[in-house]
Amino acid sequence: MNNAPAQPSKSLFGAGLLAALAASLCCITPLLAVVGGLGGAASSFAWLEPYRLYLVALTVAVLGFAWYRQLRPAPAAADCCAVPAQRSFMQSTGFLASITVLAALLLVFPYYGAALYPTAKPTVSVATAPGGAPIxxxxxxxxxxxxxxxxxxxxxxxxxxxxxxxxxxxxxxxxxxxxxxxxxxxxxxxxxxxxxxxxxxxxxxxx
The missing domain is CATH 3.30.70.100 (Alpha-Beta Plaits)
Structure with missing residues (x-):
């Protein structure tokens, strides 16, 4: 008889990560546009901005529930000789911690994303007005x-x-x-x- 506590499912991890990604897409796509040359795609997800706080709250709620299921004590086993069920890597605490860190990095991207832009120097013109000075x-x-x-x-x-x-x-x-x-x-x-x-x-x- 298996009395191990239910572990967070992969779908729960994925939901938390997707919510974090959606919360930051409006700020990630401009950087992708510069690096990948996507041009007008930069503002494609600007419509998500009004929902950012809700998506952040959803991310925290989903991952918080995942941590609750991961860390809650196992119920007492009826059979003292029962062998605890083996956890897969994707159900491990380490994997959940990695998902949480990645989600946190996505959520705070608007605060550090600007620093990742490549430096571009203005192309200063040497053309001048008839009087000899730039206009x-x-x-x-x-x-x-x-x-x-x-x-x-x-x-x-x-x-x-x-x-x-x-x-x-x-x-x-x-x-x-x-x-x-x-x-x-x-x-x-x-x-x-x-x-x-x-x-x-x-x-x-x-x-």
Missing amino acids: WQTRTYRIQGMTCEACARHVESAVQQVPGVQSVAVSYDQATAQVRYNSAQARAAQVESAINSTGYHVQNPTR
Whole structure:
């Protein structure tokens, strides 16, 4: 007779991991877009952002229940000579600990993901005005769809590739990008096109 306590199932582990992944997809995909060249796919999961807190709560609840089932004491065996059932690796405490650590890394990704972006230097234009000085312009673009710092870094990386851009400052919480560029080489439409290529969308630009 097997009196071993029920162990957490693989489906329970998977549910916790998937919930953690869903909670962070809106911030992971911008990095994947830069590294993998996915372009407009960056904002594909932005719709998940309003549900992030619920997904985090679901992750904690599922993994908490898994740990409860893993660590609760075994009931007293009716047969003192009964041999405890062998646990598979995927039912072990070590495997559950690995799943928990991975889920935690996914959940906190929005707080460290921006640091993983490759460094891109602006391509500063050498073109000048007839008087001999660059024609510097600063323009502020309002951007729709950014949800975290990783989104802002994705936009910065794209705009910095436009020849003539000197500096880019993107704020996801204010939904703006302030770009300084040499208008003798770059055009406002080029900057707007670079932003739109990330999957986020420029609203009416303002000076």
